[in-house]
Amino acid sequence: MLVASLLVASFLIFAALYLSPGNPAASLSGGRPLPPGSIRILDARYHLNEPFFAQYWYWLDNVLHGNLGISIAVRENVSTLIASRIWTTAGLVLYASLIIVVLGVGLGVVSGLRPGRLDTTTLVVTAVSAAVPAFIAAIVLILLFAVKLRWFPALGNGTDFLSNVRHFTLPAVALAAASLAIVARVTRASIREEGDREHVQTAVSRGIPARYVIRRHILRNAAIPITTISGITIASLIAVAAVVEVAFSLNGLGAYLVQSAENKDLAVVQGISLVLVTAFVVVNLLVDVLYAVLDPRVVLGSRAQ
Amino acid sequence: MSAAVPLSGAISRRSRAWAVLRATGPAGITSAVIIAAAIFLAMFGPLLAPYPPNLPNLSLAWVGPVGSHLLGYDFEGRDVLSRLLAGAQTAMLGPLAVVLVSMTAGTLLAVIAAWRRGASDVVISSGLDILFAFPGILLAVLAAAVFGAGLLAAAIALSIAYLPYVARVLRGAALRERSQPYVAALEVQGASARSICLRHLIPNIAPLVVAQATILFGYAMVDLAAVSFLGLGVQPPTANWGVMISENQTGILQGYPLPALAAGVCIVVVVIAVNVLGERLFEQAQAARG
Secondary structure (H helix, E strand, O other): OHHHHHHHHHHHHHHHHHHOOOOHHHHHOOOOOOOHHHHHHHHHHOOOOOOHHHHHHHHHHHHHOOOOOEOOOOOOEHHHHHHHHHHHHHHHHHHHHHHHHHHHHHHHHHHHHOOOHHHHHHHHHHHHHOOOOHHHHHHHHHHHHHHHOOOOOOOOOOOOHHHHHHHHHHHHHHHHHHHHHHHHHHHHHHHHHHHOOHHHHHHHHOOOOHHHHHHHHHHHHHHHHHHHHHHHHHHHHHHHHHHHHHHOOOOOHHHHHHHHHHHOOHHHHHHHHHHHHHHHHHHHHHHHHHHHHHOOOOOOOOOOO | OHHHOOOOOHHHHHHHHHHHHHHOHHHHHHHHHHHHHHHHHHHHHHHHOOOOOOOOOHHHOOOOOEOOEOOOEOOOOOEHHHHHHHHHHHHHHHHHHHHHHHHHHHHHHHHHHHHHOHHHHHHHHHHHHHHOOOOHHHHHHHHHHHHOOOHHHHHHHHHHHHHHHHHHHHHHHHHHHHOOHHHHHHHHOOOOHHHHHHHHHHHHHHHHHHHHHHHHHHHHHHHHHHHHHOOOOOOOOOOOHHHHHHHOHHHHHHOOOHHHHHHHHHHHHHHHHHHHHHHHHHHHHHHHHO
8 A cells, every 4th residue: 555655646746747838858958949969868868758658667767766866956966955955854843743742742631631720721722823824833933932032043954963953943843833732632632531431430430540540541542543643743744844944944855845846846846745755655654553553453454444 | 604505495594504603602603703704805805905005115114003004014115904905815715716626526526435335436535545645735836846836726736635635534424324214215216326415415414514614724724825935826926915924024033023923813813713613513513413
């Protein structure tokens, strides 16, 4: 399933850009008219005269060997260009995922277990923050923590690990904000639901220590919906990272994808799209594997309905 | 809401729509009022704008609120309030188009898959599974790379990207409906598949469709604004809330945050209203199902 869906996805990415208007030889030359000899050389080198499926096959073969083609704008290997930017995006998404899992699940568990003022506050705050898109969160965070308070830098990457953590904090929070709220709300709801179940009430009335009931009976059962929503939201960050990278002028894959889309640097667009789609599919697969670990009733390979 | 009600049997349907809305409680009604106001702005915003929204005057760049210019001027010295009013149009119409296309196609695919089952269901479901691998924003950026930046390309891309999410939920509902005794009874009476689907099955899942459409509107609004923020959607100088944030972003660093923040607040308020109403409608649809 994974391979099939990646294969079809790669085909769609290739086909979409193949069909895009414009002559590849003309864009290679930067629009200058070329002598017929050069056109013939270019056609041969990039297989431009061969049928569509043959071109797809050459492209796929190259991709599988790690060769994503050459950027028309800067005349470098797309793989090299991607490799130099992938850690910014990966770091950003990982940092944001960490925030979501620790704070989102933590907040949801605490407010789910203890109705009261904290719970009400969480509900209201998360209702608002779930509706704040990443790029609006970005400008608000820059305004508050970079311009007014001067705690964090507003733009750009850092130089070493520690300065990168400082540079990535605001972007990661902006990226995490909406998902954190959604994860917290779903966690809270599923903790409540499990807490009201009869076997939990029975366990409590039998005098089993609360700590044990929470761990064995509430958290264990609530883990499935919590994993689902965390997985879905974290996977969605991979695409949204582009917006955050642009807002904070980070040198990542998403920002580069947007720039290449504007410049019609199609090899780069294909390469980055392929990387992002693969990452998205793999994260979703990991979530499915996690289900099987958490819930012995789930058998791997059967399709979740 | 009431705009979607066809004229035939208008009174009973309209009163039913009111009943549904009233049942969403004060939060739902407040949200509906905000949404109605936003729709009103989308229709008449450009006419209400007190100053020309696209007329730059660089000597007034970043000037704060003065007199009748309640929100001051933007980076090119254009009236921010006028641009907000005019910008409602693309900010609302884009998501509306996405929701219409996505919900229509999604409902059709879901009903066909649920009705025919077998091979049609397998083809539709696996097609949607593959589409699921493309996050909305990524598809919109790809569309911009292929067709050039613009609202239309982004809206089409998002309509396609949301299909799997829409169709999955509705397919489940349609499958449940398909196994109801009334469907079998109608089939025995010789009613055609088309008439059963159009006159009975789809109306029965309509509350879920409306709830999903509302929630989807929120997603579409955020994603389209994000694409415009990236410079691949609505193109400047056209006023649009997403565009206004990106073009006035430098103001945040230079100490003139109002133009960007004002546009951000507009987006967030509408999205919150849509989410709250959508959630309530969803709960109602689920509760009615029992």
